[in-house]
Structure formats: C-alpha cells, structure tokens
Amino acid sequence: MLFVLPALLYVGIFHLVPVVYGLVLSFTDYDPLSRTSPDVVGFDNYVAIFSDAAFRDSLLVTGRYVLMVLPVTVALALGLALLVNRPFPGVGLVRSALYVPHIVALTAVSMVWLWMYSSNGLINEVLGWFQLPAQSWLYDEDTALPAVAAMRVWKALGSNMVLLLAGLQSIPKELYEAARVDGARRWQLFRHITLPGLRPILVYVVAMDIIFLAQGFAEIFVLTGGGPLGSTTTTNYLIYTEAFQYNRMGSASAMAFVLFAFIAGASLLAVRGMLGRRQS
Amino acid sequence: MDVTSRMRHLRGPVALVATGALALAACSSGGGGGSGDSADSLVVWFPGTNQTEIDLVTDVIVPQFEEETGVEVEVTFADWGDLSTKLSAAFAAGTAPDVFGHGPAAIADYAVNERVEPLDGYVAQLDPDDVEDLSSALPGGQVDGVQYLIPLSMQGNMFIYDAEMFADAGLDPDAPPSTWEEIYEAAEALTVRDASGTVTRSGLLLPTHPVGTQQSFANLLLAAGGDQLSPDGTQAAFNSPEGEQALRLLVDMYSGEEPVATGLGANFMDAAAAQQPIVTGDAAIMMTVAPRATDIMAAAPDRDFRILPVPRFESADSGHALGGAGAGLMISSDSPDKDLAWQFIEYMIDPGTSEQYTEGIGAVPTRMSAVQGEYAQSSPVVQAWLEALPQFTANPNVPGWVQARDTMATYLEGALRGQATPEDTLTEMETAVNDVLAAARP
Numbered sequence: 001m002l003f004v005l006p007a008l009l010y011v012g013i014f015h016l017v018p019v020v021y022g023l024v025l026s027f028t029d030y031d032p033l034s035r036t037s038p039d040v041v042g043f044d045n046y047v048a049i050f051s052d053a054a055f056r057d058s059l060l061v062t063g064r065y066v067l068m069v070l071p072v073t074v075a076l077a078l079g080l081a082l083l084v085n086r087p088f089p090g091v092g093l094v095r096s097a098l099y100v101p102h103i104v105a106l107t108a109v110s111m112v113w114l115w116m117y118s119s120n121g122l123i124n125e126v127l128g129w130f131q132l133p134a135q136s137w138l139y140d141e142d143t144a145l146p147a148v149a150a151m152r153v154w155k156a157l158g159s160n161m162v163l164l165l166a167g168l169q170s171i172p173k174e175l176y177e178a179a180r181v182d183g184a185r186r187w188q189l190f191r192h193i194t195l196p197g198l199r200p201i202l203v204y205v206v207a208m209d210i211i212f213l214a215q216g217f218a219e220i221f222v223l224t225g226g227g228p229l230g231s232t233t234t235t236n237y238l239i240y241t242e243a244f245q246y247n248r249m250g251s252a253s254a255m256a257f258v259l260f261a262f263i264a265g266a267s268l269l270a271v272r273g274m275l276g277r278r279q280s
Numbered sequence: 281m282d283v284t285s286r287m288r289h290l291r292g293p294v295a296l297v298a299t300g301a302l303a304l305a306a307c308s309s310g311g312g313g314g315s316g317d318s319a320d321s322l323v324v325w326f327p328g329t330n331q332t333e334i335d336l337v338t339d340v341i342v343p344q345f346e347e348e349t350g351v352e353v354e355v356t357f358a359d360w361g362d363l364s365t366k367l368s369a370a371f372a373a374g375t376a377p378d379v380f381g382h383g384p385a386a387i388a389d390y391a392v393n394e395r396v397e398p399l400d401g402y403v404a405q406l407d408p409d410d411v412e413d414l415s416s417a418l419p420g421g422q423v424d425g426v427q428y429l430i431p432l433s434m435q436g437n438m439f440i441y442d443a444e445m446f447a448d449a450g451l452d453p454d455a456p457p458s459t460w461e462e463i464y465e466a467a468e469a470l471t472v473r474d475a476s477g478t479v480t481r482s483g484l485l486l487p488t489h490p491v492g493t494q495q496s497f498a499n500l501l502l503a504a505g506g507d508q509l510s511p512d513g514t515q516a517a518f519n520s521p522e523g524e525q526a527l528r529l530l531v532d533m534y535s536g537e538e539p540v541a542t543g544l545g546a547n548f549m550d551a552a553a554a555q556q557p558i559v560t561g562d563a564a565i566m567m568t569v570a571p572r573a574t575d576i577m578a579a580a581p582d583r584d585f586r587i588l589p590v591p592r593f594e595s596a597d598s599g600h601a602l603g604g605a606g607a608g609l610m611i612s613s614d615s616p617d618k619d620l621a622w623q624f625i626e627y628m629i630d631p632g633t634s635e636q637y638t639e640g641i642g643a644v645p646t647r648m649s650a651v652q653g654e655y656a657q658s659s660p661v662v663q664a665w666l667e668a669l670p671q672f673t674a675n676p677n678v679p680g681w682v683q684a685r686d687t688m689a690t691y692l693e694g695a696l697r698g699q700a701t702p703e704d705t706l707t708e709m710e711t712a713v714n715d716v717l718a719a720a721r722p
Binding site for chain 1: 364365368369371372394474476478489490544546682683686690694699
C-alpha cells in the first residue's frame, strides 16, 4: 500500500479529480470569467450540443480524420516494420530516421508542415518542377483535412513501426522454419504466421491510434484553425473554442464526455472486431 | 496486532499524506491574483510575441520604471492566440496579473463580468493637457462611456502598393486611386493570370483568414457609409445597401467572374515581413497595418512601396476604414494594489515612454502631440497613419463582440466560397449576430 500511495495520489489528484470535476461542470453553466456561482442546468448542455449542427459536424470530421489516418498509417507502418525487420547495412539508421518524427513535438512538426503547405512552400515548389499548378492545400475544403491527415500519417508512422517491429521480433522463428519445410510461400507465411502473431500488438496500435487521433487538436490549431468552413473542426478543437474562446465550460465539458463515449465506443468496436468478442 | 504496532504501520502513510498535503499547500499558496504578497511588485502580461517589443519592454522600459519607482515588475508576453485562454484560466484560479494588455475587442466581456477596474478616477487625475493629447485614443478603451483600457498605440487598416508594378501596368503611381471603384479598376490592370486564367499575382489583396474576413468586410462597409452594429450596440446594422455593396465587392474580388485576388483563407497579415505578398511579388496592392508596413519597407528597402490614402466608395462622402485604439493595458479587479498598477500604466503613456514604445515597435502613437515628434516626422508610414486617424472607426466594444465577430467571419467565408449569395449571407448573418449579442447582454 505504501509503495503505490504516491502513484494513487498522483492519479487521484491529477487524473480522477479533474475528470469528476469535468463531469460535474457538464451539468452547470460555469463561466470562468463570471463572479457568480455556476447554476446547475441538468442535462441542458447535453441536449443543446446534440441539437447543435456544429457539434454534429465536428463528430463527423473527427470520424473522417480517424478513418483517413488510421488505415494508411497502420498499413505503412506494417510495411516498414517488415522492411526494417531484415538485416541490411544501415538498418539501424533507417529505423532511427523513421522514428524521429515521433519524438518531435506535434506543434513543432505542424509549424514545419504549415510552411510546406503554404503557397510558396516546398510542396507547391515540387509541383512547379513538373509544371503542375500550385494548390491551396490548407485553404480548400476538399484538400484541408487530407492535408492534415497526411502530416499525421507521417508523424505516427515511427511509433507504430517500432511497436510492430517489436511484435514481429517476438514471433518465434521456428514457426517460419517449420512452415517453410512444409512448403509455405511468402504470402502464406505472412497470412498464417505473421498476422496472427502480430494480432495483439496490432490491436494495441489500432486502439491507441483511435484514441490519439480522435483527440486531434494541435495540428488543427496550427495548420487550419478548424477551417475552411469548419471542414477541419474536430470535436476537440470545437471544445477548445467553446471553453476558452467563449468561456462556456459547461457546454465544453459536456462535449468532452460525449467525445469520450465516442472514442471508447470506437476503440471497443475495433478491439472486438480484431480479437473477437471472447478474447476482448 | 496491538494498537502500538498498528500505529507504527500507519505512521509511514500518514507522514506521506501529510507531506503531500504540505507540498500541495505550498504549491497553491501565493495565489489571490497579481502581486499577491509583496507590496512593491507587479505582475504584468503583455500580448504578442514580437521580439522587438519583448526586448524593448523587458530590457529597456521596465528596468527604467523599476529604477525610477523601486517597484519590481514581472513581465510575461503571451501569444495573442493564447492570451484570452490564459487570462480566463488565471481569473478562474485567482491568479490574474495586476495589469494585462489586450485588444479593445475583449474589453466589454471583462467589464461585464467585473474583471477589470474602471479607470475613470485615474484618468480624471491626469493633467487635462494629457487627457486632451490622448483624446483620439481614450474612447477606444471605453465600454458604455466608462474607461477600462488605456491604449498604448493606434491601429488602422490602410493599403500599401508597389509603385513599380503600377508603372509597369500603365498606371500612374503618383496619382493613385482614391475610391474603391478606382482601386478595383486598378486592381484589374495589376492582376496577373496564367494561361488557364488562374490569378498568379493579386491586383488587390484583403485578408480572408477568419478574423481577417470580418476586418475586410468592416473596412468596406465603413467606406460605403455603413455600420456594423446599431448605435446602442444591441443589433446588427450591416444588413443594409451599404453592407450589400461592401460584401459584393469582397466576393467579386475573390470569386467573381474576373477575380483580382487569390489565396482565399490564407493569413498573410501575420506572416513575417519578407513573406508578405507585396514583398514576394504576389500582390500589387495589399491591406496592412502600420507596424507591418514599417517592417515591409525595412525588409525591401530598394523597392518603392507607398501608402494609399483611406479610400471611399463613390456613393460616400468621405473615406473611412476600420481602426482606432489599438491594444492597451487594463487593471485586474483582483489586483491588491491598483494604485501601483495604475502607476505602471501612467508610466507607459508618459510622452517619452509612449514615443519610445511606439517607435520601438513601429506603431502609431496615441498622443496627438506625437505628430510633431521626431519619430513621426521621420517615418512616412506613421505620418500616413496619423493623417488617417480621423477616418478610422473602431469595432464595437459590446459584450459578446468576440463571438459576434467570429460568427460574422463564418458567414462571410460562406459567401466568399460561393455557398450563399451576399443578400442571403447578410440576412442570415444578421439573425445569428443578433442572437449572440442578445445572449451576451447582462
């Protein structure tokens, strides 16, 4: 008990109490600027946000964002993990290079990509070499969310790759040797040994990616500010504007709990889908 | 297990909890806002991350103040984008600074919630000549006639143009256009398109990032003789013939049959001087503010940039633009020593300090006497802005303005992207803004 007490205090004070406090706030009209005590408004905030088109749109944007990034980043990370799982000269360097984006702060990475996407930035410069017209990557409704998603794929690749690489290296080599003796080909090895062996770590990667991506904020804040026309306004970004630009903490807290339910539901669905009901 | 033994087992956890509680108590002490425990110290937050301003304030002005008064000042600069967030958190936590800077748009919400101190009493104690000297700036810091903010600089939107591009397009840079109709005509001549008809150089560029869109519209609306809100600030007033004229021009500029601008949604206003479209050759005429115009001219000293006089529509009597009091300082109602806080503000608006501050950041001075000063006399940019001061009209200082402004920006963006006609946009925007203002009214 004595040994876990510091951890319990930390979790209790800095995690549990704010969550419970946030839940309480979601039933009030708390405004941090107001000098009067907040009134209890029951479920009014929850009713209001579900009748708010901006909130519904933000959930859709969040879902689209997750769907744009998740499959691409997992598939690419798996491919890269398979590639760097083989011994070749400089493999350590390649692994490190692929992991570097993960250790750079998301805000800093977003600033770099903001320049790359600008009208005179690197991407339009490269298009110019091929006589292709420059694009307004972050200011066009059709390209803004995919542009942010592309940056996030690049950012998430390294960490996913390392996790999957660890998973690959934990699969017993004897299984591959036995299968080769039985005449299994490369695809069959991948399909019947690698994928089942990677399943626990794949489930972890997918679940964690859903959790992080559905909370997308920093990249939206830096790259698009939720625009154009709300096409990149994720729920977390909307919560930020509601709470800190308009000081409606009650409504923002209600949104946060609905987002929590959304993330928990999506993660559970993914885990159950990949592991099956009994295992999950 | 006997009682003594049980006590011995409990001693460790109890000591740990007590230590934790003491540590937390230590962490939370010293709150209560601003200078808190020391009578000779002040906490001041300035808005922005302009390194020149940071260096000037922290290395020069504040040390001068500290030396003259013996007061210790702790200065923090907060990024404009995070300023309101940090202030809200600080007010909620009871740790708001004694003095903080902000733009006039934010005053009303702080005033309504009694978070800022009325400064009328302090202003009344100023020398009448000083008050007269500051008379063009002070009204911009008032809500319902009560002074809450003391502006440190003036602001306003004007247009900078490239004289060589004018000459190349067959226009006379010495006789620039003076009405919006003439400006648009010039912009058509200055616009460069590629073979597919895509604009590659904007003839005329107005900001269209979220806050910029509202500023661009307000600028045109005022030039057309319209107003954003009713005189009492409770109702939208932009759904008018003037509003339609303003929005139609803005829409034509970006998405009309022959657009003269490109880069819809891009925030060029906050870009570095060397990245400004007029410096990179991506625009021929561009809206800007005084400090940025100063930076632009410094960034490309070999180019011939000039400032257009404030334009009007042909249907209007005189030119008007969005402007007036710029960012200024307020005193938190929670400050334990408001007199000391005022002492700092008074020092900042002292003629010498004010000139030093505005010159350091390339801003427009708040004092009318500054027109004769060395700084204004030596800067064509500041001269142009000072001459235009009577033509500037500020955004309204009413509760809910920040959200009303953002709401306007959303609807205006829809119009610029062809989602609604200017007429429908103005009608829907009027309803939405009226709802915001009604909800924010105390």
